[in-house]
Amino acid sequence: MTALLIGVAVAVSGLLALLRLFSGPTLHDRALAAKTVMVRAALICAALAVAAGRSDWLDAAIAVVLTAIVLVLAITKVFRTRTFQAPLSRPQEDI
Amino acid sequence: MDVLTLLRTGLGALVAVAGLVAIFGGTLGILRFPDFYTRLHGASVADAPGAALVLAGLALMAPDFAIAVRLLLLAGLVVAAGPILSHALASAAHAGGLSPLSGRYKAPRPGAQAQGDEP
Numbered sequence: 193m194t195a196l197l198i199g200v201a202v203a204v205s206g207l208l209a210l211l212r213l214f215s216g217p218t219l220h221d222r223a224l225a226a227k228t229v230m231v232r233a234a235l236i237c238a239a240l241a242v243a244a245g246r247s248d249w250l251d252a253a254i255a256v257v258l259t260a261i262v263l264v265l266a267i268t269k270v271f272r273t274r275t276f277q278a279p280l281s282r283p284q285e286d287i
Numbered sequence: 288m289d290v291l292t293l294l295r296t297g298l299g300a301l302v303a304v305a306g307l308v309a310i311f312g313g314t315l316g317i318l319r320f321p322d323f324y325t326r327l328h329g330a331s332v333a334d335a336p337g338a339a340l341v342l343a344g345l346a347l348m349a350p351d352f353a354i355a356v357r358l359l360l361l362a363g364l365v366v367a368a369g370p371i372l373s374h375a376l377a378s379a380a381h382a383g384g385l386s387p388l389s390g391r392y393k394a395p396r397p398g399a400q401a402q403g404d405e406p
Contacts, residue, residue, distance in 0.1 A: 194300045195345060201307050202341065205314045205333075212317050212326070220323050220380040224330050227372055228317060231334050231365060232310075238345055238358055245350040250357045257364055264372045268379035 199239030206232035223267045230260035296348045303344025309337030322388040323380055327373055335369035338362065 206229055213225035234256040241249035313333015320326045342362035349355040 194296060194303075195348060198300075198303045198307065198341060198345065202310065205307075205310050208314045209317055218323060218380075218385060220376060220383070220385060221326060223379075224323070224327055224376055225317065227376070228314075228330050228334060231338055231369075234361070234365070235310075235338055235341055238342055238361060241354060242345045242349050242358070245354070247354050247357065250354060250361070254357070254361055254364070257361065257368065261368045261372065265375055268375040271379045272382045 193243070195239045195242035199236045199243065202232055202235045202239060206236070219271060223264060223271070226267070227260055227264045230256055230263070234260070299344040299347030299349075301344070302347060303341050306337050306340025306342075306344060309333060309340060313337055323385055324377060324387050327377055327380075331369055331373040335366050338365045338369075 316329020
């Protein structure tokens with residue numbers, strides 16, 4: 193029962209972070225909010241796993257965290273070079 | 288419910304509430320801070336320690352041992368991934384030309400030639 197309450201509390205903070213996702217002025221704010229919302233989603237899945245006593249929710253939580261890692265790294269790569277193609281030799285770019 | 292379960296659930300709830308305080312503090316930081324880099328600081332405060340505390344609390348109150356071990360592994364993954372992602376976001380914002388609110392550094396426009404006196 194308490195795990196369910198923890199899940200609800202994390203869901204509320206996820207909605208607040210979602211607010212930053214929509215109102216974020218720059219693209220980087222939205223990427224940051226996306227990372228936060230995904231980690232919150234993983235926490236909700238973990239709380240449901242404990243509340244229901246089933247471990248398949250927990251695998252979902254781990255999958256969400258791994259996806260969040262890959263997603264944010266892909267987003268930052270696109271923000272940095274504006275494209276996925278390998279950059280031609282640009283002198284001042286300090287990769 | 289025997290005493291041990293009651294003790295375990297109570298302790299887990301306490302640890303999870305401490306994690307929730309960190310999470311809501313970080314969320315407040317994400318919403319209220321004026322600049323991207325300060326919001327990034329707020330988010331990393333919420334994610335790494337807050338999520339780890341909540342997961343440790345959940346692991347304490349988990350019904351059986353297998354779920355508790357996996358919860359602690361997930362907490363380790365989140366603690367390891369938090370700073371990496373925050374660094375990637377900050378370095379992308381910096382390279383993308385987002386200059387912080389205060390301080391001397393003025394990010395060059397993307398693609399601009401590096402001036403001589405760039406601090």
